Amino acid sequence: MTAAPETTLSRTPLYDCHVAAAAKLVPFAGWEMPVQYAGVKEEHLAVRSEAGVFDVSHMGEIETSGPDATAFLQRLVSNDVEQVPVGGAQYALLLRRDGGILDDLFSYRLEPSRWLTVTNAANHAKDLAWFQRQAEEFDGDVTVTDRADDFAMLAVQGPLAREIVGAISGGPLPVRFAVAERRVSGSDALICGTGYTGEDGVELLLAPADAPRVWDELVRRGATPAGLVARDTLRLEVCFHLYGNDLSEERGPIEAGLGWACKEDTGFIGADAVRAVREAGPAQRLVAFTLESGIARQGNPIEGGGEVTSGTMSPSLGVGIGMGYVSADRAAEGTTLEIDVRGRTRTATVRAKPLYRRPDRTETHG
Amino acid sequence: MADASYPPELLYHPEHDWVRIDSADPGVAVFGITWFAQDALGEVVFFDPPEVGTTVTKDEPYAEVESVKAVSDVIAPLSGEILEVNAALADAPEAINDDPYGEGWLVKVKLSDEGETAALLDQPSYTASLA
Numbered sequence: 001m002t003a004a005p006e007t008t009l010s011r012t013p014l015y016d017c018h019v020a021a022a023a024k025l026v027p028f029a030g031w032e033m034p035v036q037y038a039g040v041k042e043e044h045l046a047v048r049s050e051a052g053v054f055d056v057s058h059m060g061e062i063e064t065s066g067p068d069a070t071a072f073l074q075r076l077v078s079n080d081v082e083q084v085p086v087g088g089a090q091y092a093l094l095l096r097r098d099g100g101i102l103d104d105l106f107s108y109r110l111e112p113s114r115w116l117t118v119t120n121a122a123n124h125a126k127d128l129a130w131f132q133r134q135a136e137e138f139d140g141d142v143t144v145t146d147r148a149d150d151f152a153m154l155a156v157q158g159p160l161a162r163e164i165v166g167a168i169s170g171g172p173l174p175v176r177f178a179v180a181e182r183r184v185s186g187s188d189a190l191i192c193g194t195g196y197t198g199e200d201g202v203e204l205l206l207a208p209a210d211a212p213r214v215w216d217e218l219v220r221r222g223a224t225p226a227g228l229v230a231r232d233t234l235r236l237e238v239c240f241h242l243y244g245n246d247l248s249e250e251r252g253p254i255e256a257g258l259g260w261a262c263k264e265d266t267g268f269i270g271a272d273a274v275r276a277v278r279e280a281g282p283a284q285r286l287v288a289f290t291l292e293s294g295i296a297r298q299g300n301p302i303e304g305g306g307e308v309t310s311g312t313m314s315p316s317l318g319v320g321i322g323m324g325y326v327s328a329d330r331a332a333e334g335t336t337l338e339i340d341v342r343g344r345t346r347t348a349t350v351r352a353k354p355l356y357r358r359p360d361r362t363e364t365h366g
Numbered sequence: 367m368a369d370a371s372y373p374p375e376l377l378y379h380p381e382h383d384w385v386r387i388d389s390a391d392p393g394v395a396v397f398g399i400t401w402f403a404q405d406a407l408g409e410v411v412f413f414d415p416p417e418v419g420t421t422v423t424k425d426e427p428y429a430e431v432e433s434v435k436a437v438s439d440v441i442a443p444l445s446g447e448i449l450e451v452n453a454a455l456a457d458a459p460e461a462i463n464d465d466p467y468g469e470g471w472l473v474k475v476k477l478s479d480e481g482e483t484a485a486l487l488d489q490p491s492y493t494a495s496l497a
Contacts, residue, residue, distance in 0.1 A: 039409055040408075041409060229434055229435075233434075294412060295412050297437075313411035313432070313434070342437070
């Protein structure tokens with residue numbers, strides 16, 4: 001199958017809002033996305049201390065429905081979806097038979113036999129094709145529907161996020177890893193207690209036409225518009241994986257530290273490969289690190305084998321941070337790593353994940 | 367960030383560096399990057415300075431400035447020996463954005479050839495090159 005070369009970038013329903021907010025817009029996964037507004041550090045710290053709102057409408061959605069939808073999803077994704085109650089959400093991986101990671105995704109159980117799965121923008125077409133092909137081969141009654149064009153997605157994150165969304169929501173907000181249908185500022189929305197920043201907050205799935213008005217209302221009530229760069233620095237501080245950086249088809253869940261999201265006994269596609277690696281132990285492991293000085297970036301080699309998969313300057317910690325794969329015997333906390341940053345050796349130390357913890361959690365979970 | 371500005375008393379290098387010749391000693395100069403350079407880079411998160419005592423060569427890289435977006439070499443506008451680096455940038459690299467001609471200065475240099483200044487641009491010529 002050949003597709004015509006893509007010459008135009010997609011725009012989210014919030015494009016005009018971004019232009020009005022003086023966003024810097026750049027091409028990202030086929031979309032024209034806001035990378036920053038007032039400034040990355042400012043946006044980042046606003047999310048840590050108050051609240052920020054992100055346009056993540058580029059992310060895709062796949063609906064799985066029909067009498068055997070749950071059994072089908074159980075076969076497709078790595079976690080145990082049978083355990084998810086109606087109104088619940090669960091993180092899982094989509095794997096090839098050999099255990100290579102096709103995508104990492106959240107699935108929301110809307111009804112006993114109806115699920116909505118959120119995909120990464122760059123992977124949506126690939127994931128959809130995979131879902132459809134597996135559905136054809138599946139012995140059961142399941143319907144796979146592309147819902148990517150039906151939703152805009154806003155992430156409202158930060159200590160004040162629930163207060164801001166709660167004030168315009170008809171009914172209580174769902175707790176963490178739960179989903180609920182609510183009216184938000186007069187529009188129907190699916191509110192999900194999920195996020196990608198390490199802060200409390202929610203994600204809103206809305207009809208595209210309703211999104212600009214809800215965005216404006218959230219901003220008016222104090223949510224700081226935040227772009228994709230801040231989203232990346234926020235997620236890296238709490239060591240959430242980014243597909244295309246820390247996860248790929250060449251990497252498996254165990255080496256990525258995602259064994260907790262794999263329940264091999266469910267018999268998902270790739271379960272045998274995951275089980276074999278879990279039993280034998282992976283050759284490499286994804287570790288988090290801080291640098292003594294400077295910044296390491298994706299692709300920088302790590303001495304002794306391995307490479308940096310994500311790296312940035314942490315706005316919260318004020319040091320260079322990152323994640324990368326190293327040989328399993330060098331993955332212990334406190335291990336010194338030598339990273340080749342454009343020809344200069346920089347010293348890093350393997351740290352416990354997450355690298356950043358919310359102050360109110362330090363005492364109870366630190 | 368401050369508004370675009372290019373002080374008339376400075377000399378400029380086409381690679382978007384500025385030079386302030388020491389008023390008391392024409393053999394000493396301070397280097398930095400221009401408003402245009404910091405704006406193109408975006409928020410600076412790290413300045414990797416040269417060591418004091420090392421020599422820098424006109425038109426050659428002597429330091430790196432890293433922003434949230436990219437790493438850039440800083441090109442030496444003149445040749446000489448590093449006398450001092452702006453140590454405050456280690457903790458506050460954003461000074462390069464906020465005050466590129468003041469607190470965001472990068473290095474102080476003992477010039478090896480004062481005659482090299484003849485090749486630099488004055489403010490009108492530099493700003494014309496940006497248009």
